[in-house]
Amino acid sequence: xxxxxxxxxxxxxxxxxxxxxxxxxxxxxxxxxxxxxxxxxxxxxxxxxxxxxxxxxxxxxxxxxxxxxxxxxxxxxxxxxxxxxxxxxxxxxxxxxxxxxxxxxxxxxxxxxxxxxxxxxxxxxxxxxxxxxxxxxxxxxxxxxxxxxxxxxxxxxxxxxxxxxxxxxxxxxxxxxxxxxxxxxxxxxxxxxxxxxxxxxxxxxxxxxxxxxxxxxxxxxxxxxxxxxxxxxxxxxxxxxxxxxxxxxxxxxxxxxxxxxxxxxxxxxxxxxxxxxxxxxxxxxxxxxxxxxxx
Amino acid sequence: xxxxxxxxxxxxxxxxxxxxxxxxxxxxxxxxxxxxxxxxxxxxxxxxxxxxxxxxxxxxxxxxxxxxxxxxxxxxxxxxxxxxxxxxxxxxxxxxxxxxxxxxxxxxxxxxxxxxxxxxxxxxxxxxxxxxxxxxxxxxxxxxxxxxxxxxxxxxxxxxxxxxxxxxxxxxxxxxxxxxxxxxxxxxxxxxxxxxxxxxxxxxxxxxxxxxxxxxxxxxxxxxxxxxxxxxxxxxxxxxxxxxxxxxxxxxxxxxxxxxxxxxxxxxxxxxxxxxxxxxxxxxxxxxxxxxxxxxxxxxxxxxxxxxxxxxxxxxxxxxxxxxxxxxxxxxxxxxxxxxxxxxxxxxxxxxxxxxxxxxxxxxxxxxxxxxxxxxxxxxxxxxxxxxxxxxxxxxxxxxxxxxxxxxxxxxxxxxxxxxxxxxxxxxxxxxxxxxxxxxxxxxxxxxxxxxxxxxxxxxxxxxxxxxxxxxxxxxxxxxxxxxxxxxxxxxxxxxxxxxxxxxxxxxxxxxxxxxxxxxxxxxxxxxxxxxxxxxxxxxxxxxxxxxxxxxxxxxxxxxxxxxxxxxxxxxxxxxxxxxxxxxxxxxxxxxxxxxxxxxxx
Numbered sequence: 001x002x003x004x005x006x007x008x009x010x011x012x013x014x015x016x017x018x019x020x021x022x023x024x025x026x027x028x029x030x031x032x033x034x035x036x037x038x039x040x041x042x043x044x045x046x047x048x049x050x051x052x053x054x055x056x057x058x059x060x061x062x063x064x065x066x067x068x069x070x071x072x073x074x075x076x077x078x079x080x081x082x083x084x085x086x087x088x089x090x091x092x093x094x095x096x097x098x099x100x101x102x103x104x105x106x107x108x109x110x111x112x113x114x115x116x117x118x119x120x121x122x123x124x125x126x127x128x129x130x131x132x133x134x135x136x137x138x139x140x141x142x143x144x145x146x147x148x149x150x151x152x153x154x155x156x157x158x159x160x161x162x163x164x165x166x167x168x169x170x171x172x173x174x175x176x177x178x179x180x181x182x183x184x185x186x187x188x189x190x191x192x193x194x195x196x197x198x199x200x201x202x203x204x205x206x207x208x209x210x211x212x213x214x215x216x217x218x219x220x221x222x223x224x225x226x227x228x229x230x231x232x233x234x235x236x237x238x239x240x241x242x243x244x245x246x247x248x249x250x251x252x253x254x255x256x257x258x259x260x261x262x263x264x265x266x267x268x269x270x271x272x273x274x275x276x277x278x279x280x281x282x283x284x285x286x287x288x289x290x291x292x293x294x295x
Numbered sequence: 296x297x298x299x300x301x302x303x304x305x306x307x308x309x310x311x312x313x314x315x316x317x318x319x320x321x322x323x324x325x326x327x328x329x330x331x332x333x334x335x336x337x338x339x340x341x342x343x344x345x346x347x348x349x350x351x352x353x354x355x356x357x358x359x360x361x362x363x364x365x366x367x368x369x370x371x372x373x374x375x376x377x378x379x380x381x382x383x384x385x386x387x388x389x390x391x392x393x394x395x396x397x398x399x400x401x402x403x404x405x406x407x408x409x410x411x412x413x414x415x416x417x418x419x420x421x422x423x424x425x426x427x428x429x430x431x432x433x434x435x436x437x438x439x440x441x442x443x444x445x446x447x448x449x450x451x452x453x454x455x456x457x458x459x460x461x462x463x464x465x466x467x468x469x470x471x472x473x474x475x476x477x478x479x480x481x482x483x484x485x486x487x488x489x490x491x492x493x494x495x496x497x498x499x500x501x502x503x504x505x506x507x508x509x510x511x512x513x514x515x516x517x518x519x520x521x522x523x524x525x526x527x528x529x530x531x532x533x534x535x536x537x538x539x540x541x542x543x544x545x546x547x548x549x550x551x552x553x554x555x556x557x558x559x560x561x562x563x564x565x566x567x568x569x570x571x572x573x574x575x576x577x578x579x580x581x582x583x584x585x586x587x588x589x590x591x592x593x594x595x596x597x598x599x600x601x602x603x604x605x606x607x608x609x610x611x612x613x614x615x616x617x618x619x620x621x622x623x624x625x626x627x628x629x630x631x632x633x634x635x636x637x638x639x640x641x642x643x644x645x646x647x648x649x650x651x652x653x654x655x656x657x658x659x660x661x662x663x664x665x666x667x668x669x670x671x672x673x674x675x676x677x678x679x680x681x682x683x684x685x686x687x688x689x690x691x692x693x694x695x696x697x698x699x700x701x702x703x704x705x706x707x708x709x710x711x712x713x714x715x716x717x718x719x720x721x722x723x724x725x726x727x728x729x730x731x732x733x734x735x736x737x738x739x740x741x742x743x744x745x746x747x748x749x750x751x752x753x754x755x756x757x758x759x760x761x762x763x764x765x766x767x768x769x770x771x772x773x774x775x776x777x778x779x780x781x782x783x784x785x786x787x788x789x790x791x792x793x794x795x796x797x798x799x800x801x802x803x804x805x806x807x808x809x810x811x812x813x814x815x816x817x818x819x820x821x822x823x824x825x826x827x828x829x830x831x832x833x834x835x836x837x838x839x840x841x842x843x844x845x846x847x848x849x850x851x852x853x854x855x856x857x858x859x860x861x862x863x864x865x866x867x868x869x870x871x872x873x874x875x876x877x878x879x880x881x882x883x884x885x886x887x888x889x890x891x892x893x894x895x896x897x
Contacts, residue, residue: 031417033424079595091598093363093420094551098594101548105587216428216544223421231418262432265425272410272418 001132003249009138010207011245012145016200017222018229018237019149020193025232026169027189030092034075034100035197036219041103042068042198043205043214044111047118057121065198072194075099076187100215107212115211118202141203148196149238156234165189169232221248224268230278239279310613329465341465343573344472345530350553350565351479352522358560359488360515361495362416366407366423367523367550369430372542374400374524375531376434376441379449382532389452393528400524401517408516411509419516427547434539446538449531468529475522478759480562485758485765486751491515492560493734493745499696500732504745504812505720548590549576555597558604560736567606647672647816647847648693653702655688655871662688664871665702670816674863675838675848679855681891685871686851687729690820693849694726695719707815721749723815727805727822729851733793740789742804743776746811779807782837799830803837810841817841818849823857835861859883867891 017039024032032038046064049055055063079095086092120137127134156162167175168185176182200222201214208218221244229240244264251263271278329337349371356362378396381387387395407426411419434441441447452459452467459467482488493501494508501508531537549572557568579586601608648670655663663685670676678686691697693704695716703712711719725746734742751772757765780786783803788796793804802822809817819838823831835857842848842861852858858865859879867875867882869891875882882888 031421033420079599082599089602090361090363090417091602093417094555094598095595097365097551098548098591101544101591101594102588105584105591109584216424220425220428223424227418227421262429265429268425269407269410269422272414272422276410276413276418 002134003253004246005132005134005138007245007249008242009141009245010204010248011242012142012238013200013204013241014221014225014244015229015238015241016145016148016196016203017218018225018241019152019234020196020200021222021226022229022232022234022237023152023189023193023196025226026234027165027186028080028086029232030080030086030096031223031231032075032190032193033093033096034079034103035193035222036215037100037103037107038068038072038075038194038197039201039218039222040107040212040214041071042201043118043210044107044212046198046202047116047205047210048111050119051116061199061202064202065195068194068198069191071103072190072197073187076190081183104212104215111212113212115209115213118205118210120206137206144199144203145238145241148199152234161188221264224264227268228271228279230280233278233280236278236280243279325469329462334461337461337465339573341468341533343569344468345526345533346553346569346573347472347566348475348526348529349523349550350557350569351475352519352526353550353554354519354559354565355479355482355491355522356516356519357554358564359483359491359495360512360519362408362411362512362516363420364423364516365420365547365551366426366430367520368542368544368546369423369427370400370404370520370523371527371530371546372430372434372539373403374527375537375542377524378528379447379531379537380440383447383449389532392532393525396528396531397521397525400527401521404520405513405517408513411512411516413509416512427544431539431543434542441539442537444539446536448536451535452532464533468533471525471529475525476566479565481759481761483562485769486748486753487755487758489737489741489745490748492736495560496734496736497732500728500734502716503694503720503726503728503732504808505717505749507715507717545587548587548594551594552590554604555594556604558607561604561606561610563606564604568604571605645672646670647707648849649705650693651703651705653689653692653704654700655685655692655697656700662871663692666868666871666873668866668873668876670847670849671864672847673842673845675842675850675861677850677852677858677862677865678868679852679858679865680868684869686868687820689868690726690818690849690851694724694818720812720814724818725809725812725814726818727802727809727820729820729824731798731801731805733801733804735792735794737793738789739785739791739793739796739804740773740776740780742793743779743807743811744772746808747772747775749812776811779811782840783807799826802826803834806837814846816847816849820851821853822850823852823854831857
């Protein structure tokens with residue numbers, strides 16, 4: 001029981017990270033390869049604010065979110081905006097990767113190489129429900145992920161901004177003609193993605209320890225969850241994240257610790273081969289065929 | 296020969312002379328260098344050679360096949376460790392170890408590139424990050440195999456019981472490097488290289504000329520990871536000591552930097568990139584922390600300010616050097632005749648294409664609904680209808696780009712329903728596209744020549760060793776491509792970039808490419824959209840020529856004058872259903888057609 005809750009909690013944070021990837025992918029068709037670094041920066045700055053400036057949890061995370069929003073916008077401005085048509089020019093893969101390298105190494109210099117123990121929410125207080133001991137922190141992880149996920153869907157479906165986002169992701173050129181500033185929308189999406197990444201980074205850091213290597217250890221899982229749920233599918237991100245969390249939970253009981261990451265990697269490859277569009281693209285969930293590329 | 300070609304030729308001769316001289320000098324320098332350089336510099340230069348092999352591997356993947364991968368440090372590492380284990384644990388001879396390393400790395404590459412058949416290439420970039428992480432973990436954890444974080448030692452080189460000293464090592468690496476340079480060049484200058492570039496440029500058009508792109512992409516990645524593995528296994532024996540830290544993220548950054556600096560997709564890029572990227576880190580010996588940040592910054596900035604890299608930027612000024620050798624020595628010939636160049640082994644079936652009950656549903660929308668259509672051999676058959684009637688969808692199903700939901704398509708008496716487009720080209724079907732799809736990284740004449748790729752017979756070994764057979768076939772193919780350029784009046788622009796042509800010329804170029812595939816049935820999807828009056832006229836003349844050569848044509852077009860003048864038979868569809876068919880005269884007077892085009896009561 002306890003293991004299931006832990007797996008669900010981890011899974012919901014993976015879902016949040018995958019959501020952040022999906023927000024960018026759905027509008028631009030690009031994968032933010034600096035995403036792992038953005039998560040890491042979110043975790044490290046909030047740790048810093050907590051432990052060195054002794055802020056309370058809420059202000060620390062809020063400030064980290066703000067920093068990440070600015071950071072993501074800068075990443076977009078510096079490494080993506082000037083590249084032009086992103087479907088033709090695949091340089092964004094290298095430029096975003098380069099941006100990640102800069103962030104990682106800056107973090108290494110600023111915060112040092114030692115992994116830091118990140119405090120749990122509510123001091124790691126444990127409550128007992130039906131005989132199983134559950135950390136409040138883990139419940140908060142699930143709760144926050146659900147709130148953000150629902151909030152995002154409401155924004156996308158109901159607001160003007162959401163309609164603009166959907167228009168841009170469907171036909172960027174047409175959207176531009178209709179008076180939507182595609183670049184602005186994409187910039188906003190980067191900002192939102194950065195904010196979500198900060199929250200997810202701060203929430204998972206107590207479990208993984210905060211260090212500059214989070215970029216890879218945690219970032220890889222974000223990408224795996226996004227792929228399992230279907231890239232750019234913001235609802236699928238949750239299914240992908242939670243199933244990754246559960247699979248990982250089960251795998252950790254069977255295989256030795258060192259190979260835990262190899263499992264998620266393997267699942268990632270299998271999903272791509274069997275269901276390139278993610279779990280939600282399976283026949284079971286779709287009525288009829290999806291549209292192919294227009295010629 | 297036209298004037299512009301003559302001018303380009305003389306320039307090409309001049310440039311290639313300079314280029315040959317430059318190559319000879321650098322080759323000589325690298326041959327005599329060990330006599331002057333001390334051990335330290337010889338070591339660095341040997342390392343640069345190894346990096347060149349690695350960079351060439353990466354270039355074949357990212358520059359030619361269009362797969363950006365972050366896993367090349369991993370491929371390099373796999374090659375290094377496998378060869379080291381083969382040599383130390385299993386006492387294999389050095390050369391066998393070398394091969395084992397390259398092969399093992401190629402196999403790893405094969406496994407991770409398998410999804411390439413299903414998804415866009417940037418998925419592979421994602422997978423490659425995972426692979427890098429996994430290999431890193433395995434190298435550290437799997438003590439028995441790799442010696443773990445402590446690393447492992449490899450005995451000195453031993454070829455046929457001769458221990459190599461530093462000099463011999465240097466020359467050995469130099470020779471392998473030169474072999475890889477030649478390999479890359481010969482591949483690029485043959486059908487294989489052109490096919491890979493075509494895939495990178497435009498997947499659908501590449502499939503349209505018969506390239507099974509997923510297979511080629513996987514093969515390209517296999518080759519490049521094998522080269523990376525080769526570089527790794529050379530490195531293993533060269534350095535004598537391996538540690539997992541050598542093959543980490545920072546090394547990936549270094550590989551990317553080599554490619555970005557030198558220029559992806561160019562032949563000299565990896566060489567220039569390897570030289571410069573090796574010396575850049577030395578500037579940061581005093582401040583190692585800053586090094587990675589500067590590398591990252593270079594990766595962000597360079598693709599934006601200098602997308603073609605150093606060698607691509609230089610090449611811009613010496614464009615003529617790429618002038619195609621095969622067309623330079625062409626002599627004037629008699630008037631080319633399309634007809635004589637077509638295979639006349641038609642099974643004399645009267646109906647070339649029979650479509651029955653063809654249906655396509657997109658989600659809830661039925662784009663094409665139970666369409667029946669028959670095209671007679673040797674006729675021009677037009678498919679017309681208002682916008683959104685389902686014309687393009689029909690054509691996409693016939694040419695194997697979309698899969699029909701229901702119905703059957705019979706071509707030349709054979710069932711082809713659901714066949715992929717790259718299989719159909721071999722059966723005698725070729726097409727043009729509504730929106731022009733040319734290969735922008737190939738020259739005009741290469742764009743046409745790639746249409747004739749079906750008729751090549753030379754193997755990959757012929758192209759690696761540039762055999763006479765390969766040269767003969769290439770020459771013949773390019774000469775013929777020039778003839779097609781003559782038909783469309785682009786003869787003197789053979790060496791231009793296709794993007795420098797006007798919209799009409801691009802459409803014609805696409806037609807020439809489709810024609811060179813020598814199809815039985817040519818499918819033209821709105822060939823005259825966006826063309827001027829005179830260009831349309833020219834186009835119709837060419838279509839007449841093609842028809843006279845005995846090729847059947849399926850035409851989608853909105854210029855009614857053209858359609859009425861050219862067609863033998865017309866099918867009109869609306870809302871995915873056939874509403875009329877017949878010869879042009881009967882269709883124009885059909886009241887149903889009038890209503891569909893002009894609205895009720897017209």
